[in-house]
Amino acid sequence: MKKNHTDSIRARSLLHKKYLAIHARQSIQDVLELLANQDETLSILVTDADGKPLGCLNAELLLLYLMDGSIDELDSGEMPSGFAGKLSSPVAVLQLEKLVRLAPDDNLAIMLLRAREGSSEWLLVCDGDRIIGQVTINDLYLAAASLTLAGGEADLPFQKH
Amino acid sequence: MIAATSKPVTILKSILGFLRSAPAYIRKDLKFDASAAMTIAVLGIPQAMAFASIAGLPPVTGLYTSIVSCILAALFGSSNHLVTGPSNVTCMMIFSVSAHLAVRYSIAPLEIALLLAFLSGLMQIAFGLFKMGGTVKFISNSVVMGFTTGAAILIATNQLWDFLGMRVARSGSSQLFSTLGETFLSWTSINPLGLLIAGLTLMIVMVTKRRFPKLPAPLLALLTASLLVLILGLSRDKMGDFRIVVVGDESRISGALSIWHLPQLLRRPNWSLISEVVTSAFSIGILGLIQSASIARSLATQSGQRIDFNREFVAQGLANTVGSFFQCFPSAGSFNRSAVCLQAGGKTRMAPLLSGVITAAFLVWLGPLTNYVPKPAFAGLLMATAYYMIDTKRFMMIWRTSKNSKLVLGGTLAATLLFSLQNAVFIGVFLSVATLLHVTGKPDLTQLMQRPDGGFEEVPFKKAGKYPVALVNLEGDFYFAAVDDLDYELMQCITTETRVVVLRMKRLRAIGSSAMTMLDHFHDLLEEKGIRLIVCGIEDELRKLLTVSGLREKLGEQNIFYADNRIFQSTELALARARSLVAEGRRMHEPAKGVQSENTLPLAAQLMNRRFLRFGMGHQIREALWLLTEMIKSGRGSPRPMLFLQDTEGRMADGLSLREFFNELTRHPGFHSHPDASTTELAEYLRDGYTQPINSLVEGVMQSVPGSAELPAVLAASARNHGGPVPVLDEEGRMTGLIEHKQILVELLRYAHQQAARADSKASNHTKSGDNDANDRKKKGKASV
Numbered sequence: 011m012k013k014n015h016t017d018s019i020r021a022r023s024l025l026h027k028k029y030l031a032i033h034a035r036q037s038i039q040d041v042l043e044l045l046a047n048q049d050e051t052l053s054i055l056v057t058d059a060d061g062k063p064l065g066c067l068n069a070e071l072l073l074l075y076l077m078d079g080s081i082d083e084l085d086s087g088e089m090p091s092g093f094a095g096k097l098s099s100p101v102a103v104l105q106l107e108k109l110v111r112l113a114p115d116d117n118l119a120i121m122l123l124r125a126r127e128g129s130s131e132w133l134l135v136c137d138g139d140r141i142i143g144q145v146t147i148n149d150l151y152l153a154a155a156s157l158t159l160a161g162g163e164a165d166l167p168f169q170k171h
Numbered sequence: 172m173i174a175a176t177s178k179p180v181t182i183l184k185s186i187l188g189f190l191r192s193a194p195a196y197i198r199k200d201l202k203f204d205a206s207a208a209m210t211i212a213v214l215g216i217p218q219a220m221a222f223a224s225i226a227g228l229p230p231v232t233g234l235y236t237s238i239v240s241c242i243l244a245a246l247f248g249s250s251n252h253l254v255t256g257p258s259n260v261t262c263m264m265i266f267s268v269s270a271h272l273a274v275r276y277s278i279a280p281l282e283i284a285l286l287l288a289f290l291s292g293l294m295q296i297a298f299g300l301f302k303m304g305g306t307v308k309f310i311s312n313s314v315v316m317g318f319t320t321g322a323a324i325l326i327a328t329n330q331l332w333d334f335l336g337m338r339v340a341r342s343g344s345s346q347l348f349s350t351l352g353e354t355f356l357s358w359t360s361i362n363p364l365g366l367l368i369a370g371l372t373l374m375i376v377m378v379t380k381r382r383f384p385k386l387p388a389p390l391l392a393l394l395t396a397s398l399l400v401l402i403l404g405l406s407r408d409k410m411g412d413f414r415i416v417v418v419g420d421e422s423r424i425s426g427a428l429s430i431w432h433l434p435q436l437l438r439r440p441n442w443s444l445i446s447e448v449v450t451s452a453f454s455i456g457i458l459g460l461i462q463s464a465s466i467a468r469s470l471a472t473q474s475g476q477r478i479d480f481n482r483e484f485v486a487q488g489l490a491n492t493v494g495s496f497f498q499c500f501p502s503a504g505s506f507n508r509s510a511v512c513l514q515a516g517g518k519t520r521m522a523p524l525l526s527g528v529i530t531a532a533f534l535v536w537l538g539p540l541t542n543y544v545p546k547p548a549f550a551g552l553l554m555a556t557a558y559y560m561i562d563t564k565r566f567m568m569i570w571r572t573s574k575n576s577k578l579v580l581g582g583t584l585a586a587t588l589l590f591s592l593q594n595a596v597f598i599g600v601f602l603s604v605a606t607l608l609h610v611t612g613k614p615d616l617t618q619l620m621q622r623p624d625g626g627f628e629e630v631p632f633k634k635a636g637k638y639p640v641a642l643v644n645l646e647g648d649f650y651f652a653a654v655d656d657l658d659y660e661l662m663q664c665i666t667t668e669t670r671v672v673v674l675r676m677k678r679l680r681a682i683g684s685s686a687m688t689m690l691d692h693f694h695d696l697l698e699e700k701g702i703r704l705i706v707c708g709i710e711d712e713l714r715k716l717l718t719v720s721g722l723r724e725k726l727g728e729q730n731i732f733y734a735d736n737r738i739f740q741s742t743e744l745a746l747a748r749a750r751s752l753v754a755e756g757r758r759m760h761e762p763a764k765g766v767q768s769e770n771t772l773p774l775a776a777q778l779m780n781r782r783f784l785r786f787g788m789g790h791q792i793r794e795a796l797w798l799l800t801e802m803i804k805s806g807r808g809s810p811r812p813m814l815f816l817q818d819t820e821g822r823m824a825d826g827l828s829l830r831e832f833f834n835e836l837t838r839h840p841g842f843h844s845h846p847d848a849s850t851t852e853l854a855e856y857l858r859d860g861y862t863q864p865i866n867s868l869v870e871g872v873m874q875s876v877p878g879s880a881e882l883p884a885v886l887a888a889s890a891r892n893h894g895g896p897v898p899v900l901d902e903e904g905r906m907t908g909l910i911e912h913k914q915i916l917v918e919l920l921r922y923a924h925q926q927a928a929r930a931d932s933k934a935s936n937h938t939k940s941g942d943n944d945a946n947d948r949k950k951k952g953k954a955s956v
Contacts, residue, residue, distance in 0.1 A: 019850075039923060046916040052810050069912040070894030076919065077890040084887035089772070093919075094926050119848040126837045129830065131810070148803050148812070151833050155800040157854040158793065158861065 019153055021121055022114040025135045025143035031055040032101060034064055038072070039097040045069055051146075053131040055109075056101055063141065065106025066130045075104055111136050112145060118153055125150050200518040207517030208525030210387075211254055211508050215526065216533055217389040218507070220418070220541060221549045221556065222257035223500070224333070225326055226265040227280050230541065230549070231424045232498050233257045234534050239430070240490040240502035241527035245520045248486035249479040250467040254508035254523040255490050258462060259556055260322045261455055261501050266329065267591055268451040276444050278435070284500035285434040287448055291456035291501050292491025298460065299484030310461050313569050313579035314599030316562070318458070321587025321595065323560035326553055328354075333550035336365015338416065347588045364405055364413045365547040372396045372551030377558075389552055396548035397540075406545065418549075419542025428535055430497045437495075454596050455501045456491075463487050463504035470513050575606040614647035614657070618664055619675065621746065627739060637668040639753040642746060646678040651685035658693040669702055670756055671749040675742050677708025677734050687720040694725065703752050707732035707745035729805075743784075744801065750781035773918060775885050776878035779899045779908025788816050788824055788866040792835065793858075795865050799829060809911050815898060816869060822904035825869045828895070835868060836861065875900045878907060882918055889915055 030048065032041055034056050045052060052069035076097075080090030090096075110128035112121060112135045124133055125147055132144040215237050223233030237256040244255035269283040276283075298304070328350045337360045372392045379388035400406050405415040418424070436444065464480055471478045491501055512522050569576050583599030590598070618635035619627045619642040629644060641664040647653065664672065679686075694704050709717065709731055717723040723731060730748065732741035784802060786795055795814055802812050814832070816824045839856035841848060848856070874888040875898040888897040889910075897915070899908040 042916060042920050042923070046913065046920045048913070050810055052912050069916060073886075073889055073894035073912070073915060073919075077886055077894075081887055081890060084883040084890070087881060087883050089883055089922060090886075094923065094930075097923055117847070118850065119842065119853055120846050122837050122853070123842050123846055126834060126842065147829065147833060148810075151829055151836075152800060152803055154833075154836055154853075154857055155796055157850055158796065158857045 019118040019121075020114065021112040021116040021133075021135050021145055022142075024121070024145045024149045024153065025114070026146065026149075027143045029055055029132070029134075029141075029144045031057050031063075032067070034058055034102040035100050037097065038075070038099050038101060038104070041067060041072060041101055042097065045072065051131065055134070055141075055144075056104075056106055063109055063134065065109055066132075067101065067104060067106055068131055071104060071107065109134050113137070114142065118150075118157075121145060121150055122154060196519070196521075201521070203516040203518045204522040205525055207512050207515035207522040208529055210515040211512055211517075211523065211526035212529040212533065213387045213390050214511055215254070215256060215505070215508050216530060217393045217544075217552060218505075218556075219257050219530070220544070221389070221552045222259055222262045224546070224549045225259060225262035225329065225553060226257075226284060226500055227270050228265070228284055228500060229281065230418050230544075231534075231538070232281060232284075232500055234424075234530060234538070235430050235497055236494065236499040236502050238527045238531045238534070239497040240494040240499050241530070242524050243493055244486045244490040244502070244504075245522075245524035245527070246486075247482070247489050248520065249482045250470065250509075251476055251519050252470045252474060252509050252513045252517055252522070253463060253467045253483070253504045254512050254526060255463065255487065255502050255504055256508065257500070258459070258503040258505055259326060259553075259560060260319060260462065261459055261503050263322045263325055263329075264451065264455050264458065265500055267325075268448060268455075272444065272447065276441065278441075278444070281498065281500075282435045283444070283448065285432075285495045285498065286436040286445065287452050287455055288491045288495035288499055288501045289434060289437065290445075290449060290452035291459065292488045292493070292495065294453055294456040295460055295484050295488030295491060297488075298456075299481045299486075299488060302481045304464070304480030304484055310457075310596070310600055311579060311603045313576045314583050314596065314603055315461060315465070316566055316569055317580045317583030317599055318587050318595055320561050320566060321584045323557040324588060325350075326560070327557040330550040330553045330557070333416075333546050334366065334369040334554055336362030336369065336415065336547050338362065338412070338414075362413055362415070362547075364410070365415055365545075368396050368400065368405070368415060368545050369547035369551035369554070371399070372548040373554050376552060376555040380555075380559075389555075392552060392555075393544055393548055396551070397544045400545045400548075401543050406543070416546040417542060418544045418546065420546075424534070424538045424541050428531060432496065432498045434495055450594075451591075454594070456488075458596055459487060459491070459501060459503035460484055462506075466504040466506050466509050470509055474513060575610060578606055579603050608652060611648040611650075611653065614645050614649055614653055614679065616657075616660060616664075617644050617646075618642060619644050619742070627742070632663050635664065637666040639668055639670040640673060640746065640749040641665065641669050641671070642673045642675065642742070642749075644675045644678070648681045649679040649686045650681040650683050653681075654686045654689040658689050658696060661693055662696060665697075665700070665702065670753045671703045671705060672697060673705045673707060673742070673745045673749050675708045675745075676706055676713060677710065677741075679713070682713055682716060684716075684720070687716055687722055691720070691722055691725070694722070703730070703749075705730045705732070705745050705749055705752075707741040708734045709741070710734050740798070740801075744805065747782050747784065754781055772882040772922075774878065775876045775880040775897070775899045775910060776908070778882075778885065778910045778914050778918060779878070780911060780914065781908050783898075783906065783909040784812070784814050785817050785823075785906060786814050786865065788818055788864070788869065790865050791862050792865050792868070793861040795827070796832065796836070796861060799832060803829075809913070811896070811912065813896065813909075815906055815909075816865060817906065820903075820905075823873075823875065823898055823900055823906040824866070825871050826873045826896075826898060827865075827868055831868065873898065875906075876910075877902070882922070885910055885915065886919075 030044065030051060030053070032044065032054050041054060044054060054067050056064045056067050058064055076093060077084065077090060080092070083090055107130045108128060110124050110130060110133045112124060112133050114135055114137055116124075121133065132146045134141055135143045135145060216234065219233035219237040220230035221233070223230045223236075241254060241256050244253070265284050265287060268287065269280040272278075272283050273280040325347060328347055331350070331354050335354070337354070337357055372395075375392040375395055376388045379386050379391055400415050400417065404410070405413075406417045408414060463483060467478050467480075467483055487503070491499070494502065508526075512526075517523070566580070569580050579599060579602045582602040583595060586598040587595040616632065617629040618632055620630055620635065621627055635641070643661060643664050697704050704726060706726060714723070714733060717726070717731065732745040732748070734741055784798060786798065799812055799814060812829045814827045816827065818824055836857050839859045841852065841856040845852060874891040876884050876888050878899050878901070885897050889895060896912055897910040898906050899910060901907050
C-alpha cells in the first residue's frame with residue numbers, strides 16, 4: 011500500500027525556528043511599531059524579565075485594546091482621545107492569549123487538537139522549558155488540507171458534483 | 172512464435188466459423204441478400220454500361236467491372252452494403268486521362284484504363300496496409316462537392332455529342348470549353364432521331380424516378396428506347412444520316428465470359444506512358460477511396476455496422492489491381508447501388524457479391540441483347556445521372572456556410588472545369604489546407620472583463636475600456652505562423668492606464684519555439700513601457716516550454732499561474748496578483764497619497780488593498796478549502812488569509828477567516844477522542860461535512876465601510892469585527908477592497924507619530940513663547956531703568 015507522506019508529520023517537521031518576542035515591560039507603542047513593520051506575522055510572544063513566555067499578543071488584541079471605550083468617539087468621526095496614553099502603557103496591561111504548547115514529537119492529530127483548543131495564530135514548540143520554535147496555524151491548515159486531498163480521485167475538489 | 176501461429180489459427184477458426192454458420196445463413200439471411208442482389212443488378216447493369224461510355228470505353232467493360240470488382244470488394248471488404256463497380260466520377264477521370272494519351276501513344280484507351288486500375292489499386296492496398304484510412308478525412312466536404320459538381324457538368328457536356336446523335340468523330344478532349352466548342356461547330360451533324368431517343372430516355376428516367384421511385388428507371392428507359400429502335404428499325408443502314416448508333420456498332424457483346432486479359436502495358440511497359448499516368452492513378456485511387464469510405468460510413472450510420480476502413484481500402488485496392496487482369500477499369504463504391512442494397516434488405520456482404528454473380532449470368536445469357544441498346548439512350552441516361560449528381564441544396568448550404576467553404580468549393584469546381592480532373596482534387600485539398608492555415612493562423616484575442624458576480628465576459632480590445640489590468644484571453648493555435656506579429660497585436664490591449672497585462676493561455680494548442688520567442692519579445696515590449704506581464708492557465712506542456720526557454724525565470728515564478736481543473740481558478744489568482752502589483756505601483760509612485768497632509772485622516776479607499784479572494788456562495792466547503800490552500804502555498808496571501816463570500820449579484824455576504832475554516836474542519840468529535848488517530852482517520856474526520864455548501868458558514872455579521880469612510884470609521888468597523896480586517900464595499904454592496912490588519916496598525920502608528928510631533932511642536936512653541944516673554948520683560952526693565 012502506498013505510504014501516506016503525512017504519517018511522518020510531527021511538530022518538529024513543521025516548526026519555524028524564528029518567532030517574534032517582546033518583553034512584558036515594553037510599551038504598547040513598541041508592539042505597534044514591531045507589528046506594523048512585519049509582513050509575515052501578526053502575533054508576538056510576550057515574555058517576562060527572565061525570558062519566560064507569558065502569553066501571546068496578536069494584532070486583534072492590540073487593536074481591541076487601543077479602541078476599547080472609544081467606539082462612540084470613532085462613530086462620531088473622532089480619533090480616540092486616550093490613544094496616546096494607551097500607547098505608553100506596558101504590554102503587561104493587556105489580556106494576553108493563552109499559550110498553546112507542543113512537544114517536538116507531537117503528531118498531527120495532537121497538533122490539530124491543540125490548535126483548535128486555542129485561538130492563537132501559532133503554537134509554541136518547547137523541548138522541556140526551552141522554546142525551540144513555533145508552528146503556525148497556516149502550516150497546520152496546509153497539512154490538514156493535504157490529507158483531504160490524499161484520499162483518491164473521488165475526494166478531489168472541483169470535480170463534477 | 173505464439174504470434175506467428177495465432178494468425179493462421181484465427182483465419183482457420185474464422186473459416187470454420189463461417190462453415191458452421193453457413194446452414195443458419197442459408198435459412199435466415201440468404202433470401203434477403205438474394206433479393207437485394209437482384210435489385211442491385213437490375214439497377215446496375217444499365218448504369219455499368221452507361222458509365223463505361225463516360226470513360227470512353229466499350230460498354231461491356233462496365234459489366235466486367237460490375238462483376239469482378241464488385242465480387243472482390245465484397246469478399247475482402249468490411250461493409251455489408253457497399254457495392255463496388257463503375258462510378259461516374261472515376262469514369263470521367265479515366266476519360267480525361269485515357270482519351271488524349273490513347274491518341275498520343277496510339278494505344279487502345281482500355282489499356283490505359285487497365286493500367287490506371289492496376290496502379291491505383293496498388294496505391295489503395297498500400298494505404299490500407301499502412302493503416303492510412305484516416306487520411307481521407309483531410310479531404311473536406313467542400314472539395315468533394317466542388318469536384319462532384321464539376322464532374323457532373325463535364326459528364327453532361329461530354330454526353331452532349333451522343334445526346335444529339337452526332338455521328339462524326341470527336342477529338343477526344345474532355346475539356347469543358349473545347350467539348351462545347353467542338354459540339355457547337357458540328358451542329359450540322361445533329362441527328363434529330365438520336366436527339367429524340369435521348370430526350371425520351373431522359374424523360375422516362377426523370378418521370379419514373381419522380382412518380383414511381385420503386386421502379387428501376389434506368390432499365391425501363393433503356394428497354395423502351397431499345398425496343399423502339401428495334402421495332403422501328405432506326406438502327407438499320409437504310410436510315411442513312413438518321414440512323415441511330417447502337418452499342419453493337421462499336422464492340423459487340425458476344426455473351427461469352429472470357430474476360431481474362433493481361434494488360435498490354437504490363438506485358439510491355441511503356442515507362443514514358445506509365446510516368447504520365449502515375450499522378451492520375453493516385454488521384455483516381457484517392458478519389459475512389461474517399462467515395463467508397465464516405466458511402467460506407469454513411470450506410471453504416473443507418474445500419475449500425477462498424478466499418479474497418481483500412482480493410483475496406485485493401486479490398487478496394489484488390490478489386491482494382493486484380494480486376495485490371497479481367498478488363499475492369501478503376502472502380503469505386505456506388506452510392507445508388509449501395510443505398511439500394513441497404514433499402515432492399517441486404518444483410519451481409521453476400522448481397523453485393525451475389526449482384527456480381529447475377530450480372531455475370533446476365534452477361535452470359537442476355538448479354539447479346541445489349542448490342543441493340545441505342546447510344547443516344549445511354550447519353551440520355553447519363554444526362555439524368557449528371558443532373559442527379561448535382562446536389563444543389565447541399566451545394567448552396569456549403570456555399571453559404573463561410574467564406575472559406577465558398578473559396579474551396581468554388582476553387583475546386585473551377586479547377587475541375589478548367590484544368591485536368593486528376594489535378595482538381597489536389598487543388599481542392601491545397602485550398603482546404605490553405606484556408607485552414609489561414610483560419611488557424613491567428614489565435615483569437617479577446618479581453619476578459621470580470622463581472623460583478625465574479626464571472627468573466629469576453630469583449631473585443633476596442634470595447635474593453637481603460638483599466639490598470641488588461642486580461643487577455645488567447646485561444647487557438649500558437650504555432651509559428653500564428654504568432655507572427657502577434658506581440659504587436661497584443662500591444663493593442665495597452666491603454667494609457669495599463670499597468671499589468673495578464674495573458675490567459677489555457678486554450679492554446681500547437682505551441683512551439685516561435686511562440687516562446689514572441690512571448691519573450693512581448694515581455695520586453697511591456698517592460699520598456701513599465702508594464703508587468705503575468706501569465707495564467709499554464710498547462711504542463713507550456714510550463715515545460717517556459718522552463719526550457721528560460722522564460723519561466725524571466726517572468727518570475729510569482730507571475731506564472733498554472734491551470735487546474737477549475738475554470739478560471741488560475742485566472743482569478745493571476746488577477747489578484749495583478750491588482751496587488753497595481754496597488755504596489757501606486758504606493759511607490761504616489762507616496763503622499765496615503766495621507767494627504769499631516770492633519771488629514773486617510774480615507775478607506777486609500778487604505779484598501781485590492782488583493783482579496785472572492786468566492787461564490789454556491790460552492791462547497793472543500794472548494795474553498797482548496798482555494799485557501801493554494802493562496803497560502805503561493806505565499807502571496809496575508810498572514811491571516813480570508814475568503815469573502817458573495818452572492819450571485821456580487822454583493823459581499825460575509826468574510827471567513829482561516830481560523831474559522833480551521834475550526835470548521837476540525838469540529839469532528841474524533842479529534843478530541845482520538846489523539847493518536849492515523850492520517851487516514853484524520854482525513855475521514857476532516858472530510859466529514861466538507862461537501863456542505865459554503866453558505867452554511869455564513870453569519871453575515873462582518874462590518875464593512877464605504878470607500879469614502881475616514882480612519883475613525885474604519886477603526887470602529889475593525890473594533891466591531893473583533894479587531895479584524897475591514898472590507899470596503901461600493902454603493903451596491905460589492906467588495907472593492909480590503910483594509911487588512913497591518914494597514915490599520917500602520918495608520919495608527921502614523922497617527923501616533925503625528926500626535927507626538929504635534930505635541931513636540933506645541934511644547935517647542937510654548938518654550939519659544941516663554942523666552943520671548945522674558946526678553947520683553949528684560950526690554951521693559953531696561954526701558955524702565
